[in-house]
Amino acid sequence: MQLSETVTFGGSSLDRAAEMRGDAPKLKALTDSDASRAVLFWRGKPLVAASDDGLTLAKLSMRHPILTGLADPVFLGRESEGTGYFAYELRGWVPEGLDEAALQEFLDQSEQTHPALTEGQHFAELRAVMTRVDARDAELAATGKAILGWHATHGFCAACGVKSDIFMAGWQRICPVCKTHHFPRTDPVVIMLVTRGNSVLLGRSPHWPDGMYSLLAGFIEPGETMEAAVRREVYEEAGIRIGHVRYLASQPWAFPSSLMLGCTGEALTHEITLDPVELEDALWITREELMEVFAGRRTDILPARKGAIAQFLLSNWLADRGE
Structure with missing residues (x-):
């Protein structure tokens, strides 16, 4: 494995x-x-x-x-x-x-x-x-x-509006009228380990608990590659330009129906310009500073929650472990 x-x-x-x-x-x-x-x-x-x-x-x-x-x-x-x-x-x-x-x-x-x-x-x-x-x-x-x-x-047919029936042991729904088959929805989301030298980019949403920071993330749009989504989301939320993008790992995230696609992105610029709708704050933090966060020796920054792919990506970056 x-x-x-x-x-x-x-x-x-x-x-x-x-x-x-x-x-x-x-x-x-x-x-x-x-x-x-x-x-x-x-x-x-x-x-x-x-x-x-x-x-x-x-x-x-x-x-x-x-x-x-x-x-x-x-x-x-x-x-x-x-x-x-x-x-x-x-x-x-x-x-x-x-x-x-x-x-x-x-x-x-x-x-x-x-x-x-x-x-x-x-x-x-x-x-x-x-x-x-x-x-x-x-x-x-x-x-x-x-x-x-x-x-x-998703109990009703998106094609004609009739209540659909459970089919294939729960893995499909089928419309009894127009016979359209409907399949479970999974929404792809990129989550980015953005680095520049010895630092990683963290951000926090306005509704998060005080001090909680994590990696930037966003939904992939129709017609968009994973790599393009990484570059677009980071630039939209933090104004940072991204160069090389590489896939690292994925995590099904049933809250409610996402697939988190963990990627690493190399930052080409350093200055942060926030989108205040998406982020309350964003910052660069060095590897040594992040180690202090993970060790619980800082109160101003809390790490991403255990079990989330953000915590998984950050902890492996600290340990300098690859795929």
């Missing part, structure tokens, strides 16, 4: 068994298997469980009572020994004493428990637990969150 594949949500190599999605008999046999397991979500938050090692993604029996009456699940994949994984969305339940404001915070730290579940099982924001579960659990959680989120927001 390459270093680039060890990023959070990557490197698990889950067998998604796409050939089974349209095979109803085989899929039913897997659904009915005692070995198969359900991964449950509530408002996009996966169900996790405390374990001796810290935290795991809860995997329920396909016959668990809480699944009764829920919509058909999405088939996520299978293990080599035949265990199938299916993602369910728990709808219509409102936890007692729910704090709606907590759900809207930058990083939702709230946890919800359901009376039908066992002690230690709770729903948690994926960003808050993504570094506490193993690679397979992280991939299952990110995949389930992304595909269920797509179904929640």
Whole structure:
């Protein structure tokens, strides 16, 4: 495995068994298997469980009572020994004493428990637990969150407006009238490790917690290459011209449906000109200064959150590690 594949949500190599999605008999046999397991979500938050090692993604029996009456699940994949994984969305339940404001915070730290579940099982924001579960659990959680989120927001045919039906074990929707097939959406985003000599460019958005800085990022536009997007985004947000661009690593980011494409870009200019709509601040920071940040010895600048590809790219730059 390459270093680039060890990023959070990557490197698990889950067998998604796409050939089974349209095979109803085989899929039913897997659904009915005692070995198969359900991964449950509530408002996009996966169900996790405390374990001796810290935290795991809860995997329920396909016959668990809480699944009764829920919509058909999405088939996520299978293990080599035949265990199938299916993602369910728990709808219509409102936890007692729910704090709606907590759900809207930058990083939702709230946890919800359901009376039908066992002690230690709770729903948690994926960003808050993504570094506490193993690679397979992280991939299952990110995949389930992304595909269920797509179904929640794309329930009608974009061609004729009729309510569409779930198809291919959840990996397509099909219009019953015009027969148009709709596929899950993934939005490509470039995130840039922009360097000039011994310094790297960091920026912060206005809505971020005080002191938090990260790498610049932006969506790739239609008809645009990844390299062109890097150069355009950095110039638009910080006024820096970029020369050579190189791809480093990628990370699926199910918040809600992005694929982060980590790149490095060589800055040709130094002076920063901010776009105040996109950035509240941007600065150059040396390798030695960034090491102080990562060591927690500075209070004015906080590092990118653990588990995000920005933190992965920066930590490997500090260690002078390549792909």
